[in-house]
Amino acid sequence: MATLDRRQIGSILAKQGILIAFALFMIVFTIANPKFISIDNVFSVVRSSAILGVMALGVTFVVISGNLDLSVGSMMSFSTIVVLDLHDKIGPLLAIPAMFAMTLCLGAFIGFLVGYLRLNSLIVTLGMLSAIHGLTLTYSGGQNMDIADKEGTWFSVFGQGSALGIPVPILIFVGLAALLGIALARTPFGRKVYAVGGNGTAATFSGIKRARTVFTCYLISAGCVATAGMMQASRSLGSQNTVGQGLELEVLAAVILGGASLLGGSGTIFKTVIGVLILGFIQNGLLLVGLQFYVQFVVTWVIIILAVWLDIAAKRGKLFSHIA
Amino acid sequence: MTDPVLRLEDIVKTFPGVRALDGVSFAVMPGEVHALMGENGAGKSTLMKVLGGIHQPTEGAIFVGNEQVVMAGPLEAKAKGIVFIHQELSLAEELSVAENIYLGELPRKRFGMVDWATLRERTNAILAKLNVGFDAATRVGDLSIANQQMVEIARALTVDAKAVIFDEPTASLTDAEKVVLFDVIADLKASGVGIIYISHRMEEIFKITDRISILRDGQYQGTVNTAETTEEAVTQMMIGRKLDLTRNASHHDLGDVALEVRGLSCGKLYEDVSFEIRRGEVVGFYGLVGAGRTEIAETLFGLRTPSAGTIRLAGQEVRIGSPTEAIARGISLVPEDRKGQGLVLGMNCRDNMTLPQVDDLTAGPFMAEGAEVAIFDQYRDRLDIRTPGWKQKVGNLSGGNQQKIVIGKWLSMHPEVLIVDEPTRGIDVGSKSEIHKLLRGLAAQGYAVMVISSEMPEVLHVSDRIVAMYSGRIMRTFTSDEVTEDSLIQAISGLGTSSEVA
Structure with a gap:
């Protein structure tokens, strides 16, 4: 067997650090509570992460293109409320495409502001977070939304159904991850996303339409949010109008944990999926070892900040940076 | 005292x-x-x-x-x-x-x-x-x-x-x-x-x-x-006499006019600029920083809108509204700022090289990665790019090899007009002369080449003709036979026009 010198080990750690950390984490928690790795528990974690995961897939595109999307949480509330409301008014078959169209309009608006007008994405999407929240409240008249006939609708399949023994939310998450993963890694569009995020000026100098690329990333993000909203609505068949509140940060956390740079130009769908799973397993693991629910907020962010620090440290070759 | x-x-x-x-x-x-x-x-x-x-x-x-x-x-x-x-x-x-x-x-x-x-x-x-x-x-x-x-x-x-x-x-x-x-x-x-x-x-x-x-x-x-x-x-x-001021001595037959610019202006950046470049010709643009040379290149590449004047490609008057249009019309620009404008440093060599043609190098909906590697291999050999492989991140290469990646990227587009802005800035001496040889070689193959440079030995060495610019205007155009260092320096220092300017 070939031996590895220290430098090679360091390079592997830097490249696969997140996977190694994930493996270590799983081992430690499995020792603490063997139930952690049981099929039932794994399924339950993946299933409960699926909605967050679907949103993270879209945000991955936005982040790689060098932008942020903080509006996905309130946009998800919007999608959920709209599809529930329309379900009883025009039936699920029409409600779903109608909700998708409305959500995509929101994404197109953000994409226009960030892509074509070149406004700062942090400010635009932070503003949209609040504006869409207001829109949702106006639409629902401040009321929570419920489907009248919860037993009789096939709409519940997206959140509660299963096929071949696998829960549908997992199937949607995995299927969408595969589709978007291939789009990002293998198509001309994906290449443009990396180029625009890596160096927008150089991309422009290579004839790539920067604005259109960014715009499309926000459309993809909105499409993912609409899918997540559909899954959420289907799972509970009724919802508060704040159901997605705070999810934007969890989504961003998953994308960062996966190792995408907030400066743009790096990250993959596969890594984001790992990030989503880590986040899910952390929260689940903490519960299983008997910590209280709210501890997870602290622990999650401690782990994210550690991960980001180690990632940067691996890149610059030392833990601390000093100026000059 | x-x-x-x-x-x-x-x-x-x-x-x-x-x-x-x-x-x-x-x-x-x-x-x-x-x-x-x-x-x-x-x-x-x-x-x-x-x-x-x-x-x-x-x-x-x-x-x-x-x-x-x-x-x-x-x-x-x-x-x-x-x-x-x-x-x-x-x-x-x-x-x-x-x-x-x-x-x-x-x-x-x-x-x-x-x-x-x-x-x-x-x-x-x-x-x-x-x-x-x-x-x-x-x-x-x-x-x-x-x-x-x-x-x-x-x-x-x-x-x-x-x-x-x-x-x-x-x-x-x-x-x-x-x-x-x-x-x-x-x-x-x-x-x-x-x-x-x-x-x-x-x-x-x-x-x-x-x-x-x-x-x-x-x-x-x-x-x-x-x-x-x-x-x-x-x-x-x-x-002095020590610098290599060998002028371009190679003469070959020139082809048709590939690019013709008449009375082109862009606000106050440059005014009333006219020149032409034939196939097989290298035209050097010499002047001080801020003389308007880069701005002309950017206009030809669709990054700036001219305020007056015409651009003709192969005799046809064109409007170039964006880099995408410029590329479609066969204009390539190797930009001045290699790291800022030329390359995505975090991307690998192959992906950088094929960036302008991502939409064309496809197999069905996917990138034709085999074709991409083939293009990379071809220009790696032709330009003698030294890299461990196409997967190497461009940011890890030396300045000279980075510049060759940018040049290869644009050559692979088979341009009608190749614009090269400061081709050897920040590059070691050895790579410099390689790039000079390359530019001459391109002319011999019939490319129309516009070279912008602030280094006199470089312009003298590669150009068939030299356009001297001073604060947004063309002062004089020299053929490689008639140019002297003195006259060139005087032209780009605004001498002889001081009465006009002051």
């Missing part, structure tokens, strides 16, 4: 493999304006960095007054009375003039609070000396470039300046603003300060300086009295 304010004695500075400065000695007298001249790469910047404490000299000594000094860093240089007015201004735009001038040394009251009254008073006293039209409270970002430069000068006056160094101070000034600057320099001079004035512009040098020191290839060529010399003599000292 008075002592010099600043004296350099046998300064030598070596970097690994390079003797950047080799025995430079000269002295600046109080009340003297002393020009420092030399071609790009002659060692002026290195010398200034030694003087400013950014580099330590390998050998030699610096004297301020009669005292030998060691400049440990920029702050120490300033404390010793050596002050720099940089070409690129370093001001905090959001702060007031007063805050900028006293940044880091703001007068304090009790509890560390800023003493605004004293600050304003001191600043206005300095501004009064400079006779400027703004006051201490003005936000620096609201000032013109010329006035921002005045703020830099005011900052210099807060210390007891013995020598003030101006680095290309007029590069971005209008003629009226230059007059104001020259008045300030005259005042400084009258108060006994020694001034080092670095510039390429002969006209200014002969107008305001007392003596001229000349560097060439890091070596001191001598100091002459301005009144007793001529532009030709100075030029001769700057160029």
